Amino acid sequence: MAEKPVRVFLVDDHGLFRAGVRAELDSITDEVEVVGEAGTVGEAVAGIAHKKPDVVLLDVHMPDGGGAEVLRRSRPDNPEVVFLALSVSDAAEDVIAVIRAGARGYVTKTISSHELVRAVVRVSEGDAVFSPRLAGFVLDAFADRPGAAPISDPELDLLTPRERDVLRLLARGYAYKEIAAELFISVKTVETHVSSVLRKTQLSNRYELSRWASDRRLV
Amino acid sequence: MVDADLERVARDQADDDLKVRRRRTGRAVAGVAGGIADHLGIGVLWTRMAFALLAAFGGAGVLAYGLLWVFVPQARNEPKPVEVTVKEKQQARGLLAMGIGLAVGVGALSGMLNGWVAGGIAVTLVGAALVWREADEQQRRRWTKSGVVGAVVGSGGRSALVRVLTGGMLVVTGIVVFLARSVNLDQMQFALAAVLAALVGVAVLTVPFWLRLVRDLGEERTQRIRTEERAEIAAHLHDSVLQTLALIQKQSEAPREVLRLARGQERQLRSWLYGPSGYGRGRPVEGAQAGGAGGTPEATSLSEAIERACGEVEDQFAVKVQHVVVGDCQLDERLTGLVYAAREAAVNAAKHAGVGEVSVYAEVEPETVEIFVRDRGKGFDPDTVPADRHGLADSIRGRMERNGGELRLRTAPGEGTEVQLRMPRVSVGS
Structure with missing residues (x-):
């Protein structure tokens, strides 16, 4: 990699975990560089603005207030900073809440270091990172259920069949390259579909999404 | 425990910030006016003045003050004592005298009360105020020095006793004066009235005692609930996490075993915390022991069944089985067969693929349920499987076909394997 490393800022209230991630990221790759860390919401907001x-x-x-609070306070002043949520929980309300607060991806803490690096690099290039479980949640949220609330904005509240296919394969554990091969499209197109799904997940008014978000007191 | 206490203090503090609490320091009578002033964020002089002026309207101010005294609890802890200047103190006393004077005077002038009745009531009120104030004082001492239990007279010493007795005497005198002057009675009625008056006197004097009794009961209850909750969490962590950590220390020579233990424990804790009937979701249904802590009830929904099957495979073969379920439905005989088939497919992947991770994806559609079991492992050529290896053929394909489902297989050497299972649903609602 001749390019400049991706500058990463760690926010986690467990010092031990921060140290672990920092050590892992530093040792296995030159692609990312940890430039700072924070253990509280306040520190994080200040650190992100500074670094x-x-x-x-x-x-x-x-x-x-957790990650969602950091997002709420940091994003308006730092629109170019990309957020990737990292958590032990993969409960729907947690995942959806941070995504709707503006995170571009969500991975669980059991992810392997190499995968984490890949995810960091991908979001830094503007992609979205969907774990299989997140893909599953989003499919679930956009499912057509009998008796569901009427669609108010088809542009945001419905997935295209193609987006659905891509999500389904993501949930089945396929990598982008494999999805591209399976659907006879380019990797770039897969990325476009995923980004579009991310946008809909963030902006749609679908009942399931707002319910999951409001379970974590976030709308 | 220190942490817990600190936390309690902090919570009480937050509680005090939200609700009206009577002041504990810097009070003229009972801290009611001060408490309201703090709550509204205005100067205490204004609230005192309001009470004093209201007292002119048939004693409304006095009544309101008394009711607030009874029903608004004292602040538990004040961040810093309220500083009172001499001038403020004088103002407060002046307003207090003015309030009582207005209540009595206006009452007497307007003819609502004749002078003696008003005098009796005023004396009673002053007596009651003395006793109640002493009770407040007692409560405060009890909070500062725990372990001192006093109902009305506690550890206040002689002066407290004198104050309480004086208060009591004043109440009795007031009632007697009230009775003697306002009612003309024959003997029978007088006896009745005397008994009644005695009862009223006792009731007035013991108000603080009853209030404290009720409050203490409530407090004790919340305390007990908290303790029980803490004990439950401690017991759960002991039974699960500590045991597993001990096992992990013993097995530290065998990384595979450590991984298996850690994964199993993680899954169990996760379902205890976040699962459908888990701890973090509010109270679990009585009897439904959350998570895989042993003795879990039969799964009734597809998602639960899949989660459990994946967990079993993880435990047995020390691989990670990542499962995603979209939609959910009730489990019936066919779907149970489907889940078993999927489990078998995951077992095959765990045994033969030679990788650490298997993905299971299930999607419930109106007509069918599909499950995909995928690994990125060795893969194989289906045609070259020896005839004596019946795993895939019998237990998976056979099971699917018996239940009316179908199986497709995608694999090639070096390409990984994906088993696709599809089972039609029994039409719902027919």
């Missing part, structure tokens, strides 16, 4: 990292690895559960 201007490329990617913030953000813990979902923290005292004082």
Whole structure:
């Protein structure tokens, strides 16, 4: 990699975990560089404003509002910073809540270091990172159920058949390359579909999405 | 425990910030006016003045003050004592005298009360105020020095006793004066009235005692609930996490075993915390032991069944089985067969693929349920499987076909394997 490393900022209230991630990221690759870390929401907001990292690895559960609060306070002033949520929980309300607060991806803490690096690099290039479980949640949220609330904005509240196919394969554990081969499209197109799904997940008013978000007191 | 206490203090503090609490320091009578002033964020002089002026309207201010005294609890802890200047103190006393004077005077002038009745009531009120104030004082001492239990007279010493007795005497005198002057009675009625008056006197004097009794009961109950909750969490962590950590230490020579233990424990804790009937979702249904802590009830929904099957495979073969379920439905005989088939497919992947991760994806559609079991492992050529290896053929394909489902297989050497299972659903609602 001749390019500049991706500058990463760690936010997690567990010092031990931060140290672990930092050590892993530093040892296995030159692609990413940890430029700072924070253990509280306040520190994180200040640190992000000061260091201007490329990617913030953000813990979902923290005292004082957690990752969603950091997103709410940091994003308006730092629109170019990309957030990737990292959490032990993969409960729907957690995942959807941070995505709707503006994170571009969600991975669980059991992810392998190499996968984490790949995810960081991908979000820094503007892609979205959907774990299979997140893909499953989104499919679930956009499912057509009998008796569901009427669709108010088809542009945001419905997935195209193609987006659905891509999500389904993501949930089945396929990599982008494999999805592209399976659907006879290019990897770039897969990325476009995923980004579009991310946008809909963030902006749609579908009942399931807002319910999951409001379970974590976030709308 | 220290942490818990600190936490309690912090919570009480937050509680005090939200609700009206009577002041504990810097009070003229009972801290009611101060408490309201703090709550509204205005100067205490204004609230005191309001009470004093209201007292002119048939004693409304006095009544309101008394009711607030009874029903608004004292602040538990004040961040810093309220500083009172001499001038403020004088103002407060002046307003207090003015309030009582207005209540009595206006009442007497307007003819609502004749002078003696008003005098009796005023004396009673002053007596009651003395006793109640002493009770507040007692409660405060009890909070500062725990372990001192006093109902009305506690550890206040002689002066407290004197104050309480004086208060009591004043109440009795007031009632007697009230009776003697306002009612003309024959003997029978007088006896009745005397008994009644005594009862009223006792009731007035013991108000603080009853209030404290009720409050203490409530407090004790919440305390007990908290303790029980803590004990439950501790017991659960002991039975699960600590045991597993001990096992992991013993097995530290065998990384595979450590991985298996850690995964199993993680799954169990996760379902205890976040599962459908888990701890983090509010109270679990009585009897439904959350998570895989042993003795779990039979799964009734497809998603639960799949989760459990994947967990079993993880435990047995020390691989990660990542499962995603979209939609959900009730489990019936066919779907149970489907889940068993999927489990078998995952077992095959775990045994033969030679990789650490298997993906299981299930999707419930109106007509069918599909499950995909996929690994990125060795793969194989289906035609070259020896005839004596019946795993895939019998237990998976056979099971699917018996239940009316179908199986497709995608694999090639070096390409990984994906088993696709599809089972039609029994039409719902027919």
